[in-house]
Amino acid sequence: MARVLIQFAHPILSKSRIHATLLNYCSRLKNVTVNDLYEQYPDLYINVEREQRLLLNHDIVVFQHPFYWYSSPAIVKQWFDLVLEHNWAYGREGKALAGKAMMNAISCGGSRQAYSPTGTNRFTINQFLAPFDQTANLCKMTYLPPFVIHTTHRLTDEQLNEYGDQYCQLISALVNDQFTADDFGRVQYVNELV
Numbered sequence: 001m002a003r004v005l006i007q008f009a010h011p012i013l014s015k016s017r018i019h020a021t022l023l024n025y026c027s028r029l030k031n032v033t034v035n036d037l038y039e040q041y042p043d044l045y046i047n048v049e050r051e052q053r054l055l056l057n058h059d060i061v062v063f064q065h066p067f068y069w070y071s072s073p074a075i076v077k078q079w080f081d082l083v084l085e086h087n088w089a090y091g092r093e094g095k096a097l098a099g100k101a102m103m104n105a106i107s108c109g110g111s112r113q114a115y116s117p118t119g120t121n122r123f124t125i126n127q128f129l130a131p132f133d134q135t136a137n138l139c140k141m142t143y144l145p146p147f148v149i150h151t152t153h154r155l156t157d158e159q160l161n162e163y164g165d166q167y168c169q170l171i172s173a174l175v176n177d178q179f180t181a182d183d184f185g186r187v188q189y190v191n192e193l194v
């Protein structure tokens, strides 16, 4: 069984539709820890020791957040800048995270078509997430395909709950080591596996 850490970042959870739903569906799963970064660190003063301890105690780290300006909300960047220290996470002596896995679970306003070479946003979601992918690689982690929800403002309540259910199945499957490297290798979004 894998221990999954959800690093959750939404600056205004009270106004969230999709992430509030996803959290409701997965927060009580066994072997899953939800770490709400904005709740813990509203002033962006991140407790590096606490965060590093959390990382050491888990096998898979999921950054769950809305897609903001083709990336993440600011606290995620701050978290990377402070927590992934040289010779701890990377560098000659930096092996603390080796063998663990990282992924993103994101929602975006744009459609899947808009995130294609011929769409408005010109690049795919996977291309925009390259800094996460390469950060994982630098830290000797495996980067998994992202869980992605598109066109969030058009989702009906029924669709929100369908995504909640799908996310819950995904996190449970990660806990139970149900996917192989081959499974991850053949999909653009991990949604295609659940």
Ligand SMILES: Cc1cc2nc3c(=O)[nH]c(=O)nc-3n(C[C@H](O)[C@H](O)[C@H](O)COP(=O)(O)O)c2cc1C
Residues within 6 Å of the ligand: 010, 015, 016, 017, 018, 019, 020, 066, 067, 068, 069, 070, 071, 107, 108, 109, 110, 152
């Ligand atoms: C500051 C800000 C930046 C955003 N940037 C993007 C973006 O770059 N691409 C995109 O597709 N949607 C963007 N959006 C839309 C959000 O991704 C969308 O509102 C969010 O996923 C909805 O999730 P929620 O219901 O949990 O708040 C942005 C929204 C805000 C408020």
